[in-house]
Amino acid sequence: MPILNAFDLYYFDRNGHFKQFNQETRCVIGLFEHHLPRYKNDHFKKINIMFHSQECAETSVSRLSNPISIDGFGEIDLVLDLDKYIHSDNKTKKKLSLEYLEMGLEPFIEQFNLEREWFVHTIHKVRELNYINEGIWKKSKLNPSKKLRAKIGWQHDIDSFIATMIIEDKKKNEIMRQELFKEVPSEFIFGYHFGEIVWFSDKEVALKDRLGNREWKVTI
Secondary structure, eight states: OOEEOEEEEEEEOSSSOHHHHHHHHHHHHHHHHHHSOOEEOSSOSEEEEEEEOHHHHHHHOSSOSOOEEETTEEEEEEEOOOHHHHTSOHHHHHHHHHHHHHHHHHHHHHHHTOOHHHHHHHHHHHHHTTTOEEEEEEEEEEOTTSSEEEEEEEEEOSSOEEEEEEEEETTOOEEEEEEEEEEOSOHHHHGGGOSEEEEEETTEEEEEOTTSSOEEEEEO
């Protein structure tokens, strides 16, 4: 039985908004994914919601507003005028992103009898959090003398993803924090930066990427 835990929004038009729209909506969609409980269902592990400009829909989409299931993936094509989104500030873009997700999920809920309360509860949670997607990476590490702990804080926003090294003492008092990197807001890019935290000495620590090719070093 698949577990539905992944979603994506896409936009197709003739003005090249595909990449921008997908990356900018990821902060809200990622927040929704994080707070959605493990939802076992009969159909989906991921739902892709594909919006089209009216012009593109008329020429390239044969099946509108009809959700389908293919090997665990849900897909739906919908028409959307992106003008309001493009000309909005970041806070409004986040609100619209959640509205677009809700719009795309509704046909799946209706046609495949998905449990609406799972999605409604999570949508309310995103709003309660004021659309802020931030946290602490699950991995942390003590220095060799076990007097300091290094952990990574992160902020996933509309136009960036920022990772910060945070150093705390035994009593969890913050000793220092230093920005490590600022990246485009796409998990496919910044996700590979999170490999492991490595202490070189009691005063020098780094975040290494998954492949061991890059490191972001901090000296205390």
